[in-house]
Amino acid sequence: MDCQLDIFFLEAILNGLLLAGLLALLALGLNLIFGVIDVVWICYAELVMVGMYGIHYAYKGGAPFLLAALFGIVLVALAGIVLHQLVIRPVLESAPINQLLVTGGVLFFLQAAATMAFGIDFKNLGLRPGSVLFADMSFSYSRIITFGVALVTMLLLWLFLSRTYIGIAIRAISQDRAIMPLMGVDQRRVYLVTSGIGGGLAGLAAALMVLQYDIYPQIGLQFGPLIFMICVLGGLGSMIGGFVAAFIISEFIAVGGSCFATEWGYAIAFLFFMVVIFIRPQGLFGGRS
Amino acid sequence: MLELSNVDAAYGGFQALFGISMSVQAGEAVAVIGSNGAGKTTLLRVISGLLPATGGAMTMESTSLRDTAPHKIIETGIAHVPEGRRLFPRLSVENNLKMGAYIRPARQKFDERLAFVYELFPRLKERRAQLAGTLSGGEQQMCAIGRALMSGPKLVLLDEPSMGLAPVIVAQLFDLVRRIRQEGYTVLIVEQNVRQVLKIADRAYLLEVGRIKASGPSGDLLASDEIRKAYMGI
Numbered sequence: 088m089d090c091q092l093d094i095f096f097l098e099a100i101l102n103g104l105l106l107a108g109l110l111a112l113l114a115l116g117l118n119l120i121f122g123v124i125d126v127v128w129i130c131y132a133e134l135v136m137v138g139m140y141g142i143h144y145a146y147k148g149g150a151p152f153l154l155a156a157l158f159g160i161v162l163v164a165l166a167g168i169v170l171h172q173l174v175i176r177p178v179l180e181s182a183p184i185n186q187l188l189v190t191g192g193v194l195f196f197l198q199a200a201a202t203m204a205f206g207i208d209f210k211n212l213g214l215r216p217g218s219v220l221f222a223d224m225s226f227s228y229s230r231i232i233t234f235g236v237a238l239v240t241m242l243l244l245w246l247f248l249s250r251t252y253i254g255i256a257i258r259a260i261s262q263d264r265a266i267m268p269l270m271g272v273d274q275r276r277v278y279l280v281t282s283g284i285g286g287g288l289a290g291l292a293a294a295l296m297v298l299q300y301d302i303y304p305q306i307g308l309q310f311g312p313l314i315f316m317i318c319v320l321g322g323l324g325s326m327i328g329g330f331v332a333a334f335i336i337s338e339f340i341a342v343g344g345s346c347f348a349t350e351w352g353y354a355i356a357f358l359f360f361m362v363v364i365f366i367r368p369q370g371l372f373g374g375r376s
Numbered sequence: 377m378l379e380l381s382n383v384d385a386a387y388g389g390f391q392a393l394f395g396i397s398m399s400v401q402a403g404e405a406v407a408v409i410g411s412n413g414a415g416k417t418t419l420l421r422v423i424s425g426l427l428p429a430t431g432g433a434m435t436m437e438s439t440s441l442r443d444t445a446p447h448k449i450i451e452t453g454i455a456h457v458p459e460g461r462r463l464f465p466r467l468s469v470e471n472n473l474k475m476g477a478y479i480r481p482a483r484q485k486f487d488e489r490l491a492f493v494y495e496l497f498p499r500l501k502e503r504r505a506q507l508a509g510t511l512s513g514g515e516q517q518m519c520a521i522g523r524a525l526m527s528g529p530k531l532v533l534l535d536e537p538s539m540g541l542a543p544v545i546v547a548q549l550f551d552l553v554r555r556i557r558q559e560g561y562t563v564l565i566v567e568q569n570v571r572q573v574l575k576i577a578d579r580a581y582l583l584e585v586g587r588i589k590a591s592g593p594s595g596d597l598l599a600s601d602e603i604r605k606a607y608m609g610i
Contacts, residue, residue, distance in 0.1 A: 268425060269426070
C-alpha cells in the first residue's frame with residue numbers, strides 16, 4: 088500500500104477526473120433515454136461496441152479518423168432508432184421486467200453477433216496519441232481529448248434541451264406524458280429523436296474510446312455495469328445526477344486503484360454504491376426510486 | 377364552430393358518454409355543469425382527442441375531429457386547459473408557456489403572444505423564471521390558461537378551473553374567464569361551481585350520468601327549481 092499525499096496521489100485524482108468525462112458522457116445517453124422513454128437500454132454499452140467496430144473498419148478501409156468517427160456516430164444513432172422501432176416500441180406499455188429482458192436479449196445478441204462477425208481477438212486502430220508530462224505527472228492525450236469532447240458535448244446537449252422546442256418537449260415529456268398531445272407534441276416523434284440522440288452519444292463515446300481501448304466483442308461487459316451503476320447512483324433519469332456520480336465513481340476507481348490495485352478501485356466504488364443505495368434508494372439526485 | 381352529434385365514449389368496457397349532441401358558436405361562452413362523475417371531464421377529453429370517441433361525429437369548423445390525430449387537434453384551434461392544471465412542474469413558467477406554442481404556426485408568433493399573456497397575467501411575468509411546480513394554486517391556473525392561449529386558439533376548453541382554489545381566488549378566476557371572452561376567445565367551460573359559472577356563461581348543458589339532461593340559456597337554468605335544488609343546495 089502506497090497512499091501518501093504526494094504527486095502520485097494528485098496524478099491519480101487528475102486521471103480520475105479525466106476518466107469521469109468519458110463515464111459521464113456514457114451515463115448521459117442512458118439517462119436521457121430512461122428519462123424520456125422510461126425504458127433502460129441495458130444493451131447501451133453494446134451499442135458503443137458496435138460503434139467501435141464500425142469506426143475500426145471504416146478507418147482500416149482508408150477513411151481518415153474524423154470521417155470514421157462521424158460514420159460511427161451516425162451508425163449508432165441509426166442503430167438507436169432501429170432499436171426503438173423494433174424492440175422498444177412493442178414493449179412500451181409492458182412491465183419494466185419485460186423491458187429489461189428484451190434489451191438484455193439485445194445485449195447478448197449483439198455480443199454473439201460481434202463474436203461471429205469479427206472474431207474474439209483484440210483489435211485497435213493503431214492510433215495512440217501518447218502522453219503529456221506535466222510537473223512530473225503523466226496524462227494521456229486521448230484522455231484529455233475525451234474529457235474535452237465530453238464536456239463540450241454535454242454543454243451542447245444542455246443548450247439543446249433548454250433552448251429548442253423539441254428539446255424542451257423532451258424534458259417535459261418525462262414530467263407529464265399524458266398531456267403531450269394537448270401541446271401538439273407527437274410523442275412517437277420525440278421518442279425517435281431521443282433514441283437517435285442517445286445512440287449518437289453512444290457513437291461519440293465509441294469514437295473517443297477507440298483511442299484508448301482495444302476493441303473486442305465483450306468490451307460492453309467492462310463498461311456496461313459501470314455506466315448502469317453511475318446512472319442509478321446519480322438517480323436514474325437525472326442527467327445532473329449522472330454527471331456528479333461519474334466523477335465520484337471515477338475518483339474511487341482512480342485513487343483506490345492508485346493506492347491499492349486497480350481491482351480494488353472497482354471494488355471500493357461498488358461498495359460505496361451499495362451503501363448509498365441502502366441509504367438513498369432513489370439515488371443522489373433522483374426523484375423516483 | 378364546434379358541433380357534436382350523438383357522441384359516445386367509453387373507458388374500456390365502461391360507457392361514460394351516451395349520444396351527446398351539442399354545439400358551441402363562435403364568440404359564445406358555454407358551460408357544462410353536473411355532479412361529480414357525470415362525464416364532464418370525459419366530454420372535454422373526447423373533444424381534444426385524449427380519449428377516442430366510440431361513436432357519433434364531431435366537427436370543428438368543418439374539420440372532423442374523429443379523423444384527426446390527437447396531437448393535431450390543437451391545430452384546428454382547440455386548446456384544452458386540463459383538470460388539475462397539469463403544468464410541467466420542473467420547467468420554468470416561461471418554458472411551460474413555450475410548450476403551449478409548440479405547434480409550428482404558433483412558434484412564429486411566440487414573442488407577440490408571450491407579451492399578451494404577460495399583460496393578461498402580470499404575476500406570470502414576475503415569476504417567469506420560477507419552476508411552475510413552486511407557484512401557488514391561483515398562479516398555476518393562470519399559467520395553465522396562459523399556456524393554452526399561446527397556441528392562438530379559437531376555442532378554449534376549461535376543465536374545472538376553480539378546483540382547489542381559495543374562494544377569493546375563485547372570484548378572480550371567473551373575472552378572468554370573463555376577460556378572456558372579451559378578448560374574443562370562445563369558451564367551453566366545465567364546472568361544479570354551478571352558480572358562478574352560470575353567471576358568466578351564455579348557455580349551459582346539464583350532464584347527468586353521461587347524458588345531456590337539460591340545456592338552454594344560463595338564465596333559464598339558474599331559474600329552474602330542479603337545478604337550484606340539485607346543484608346549488610337551495
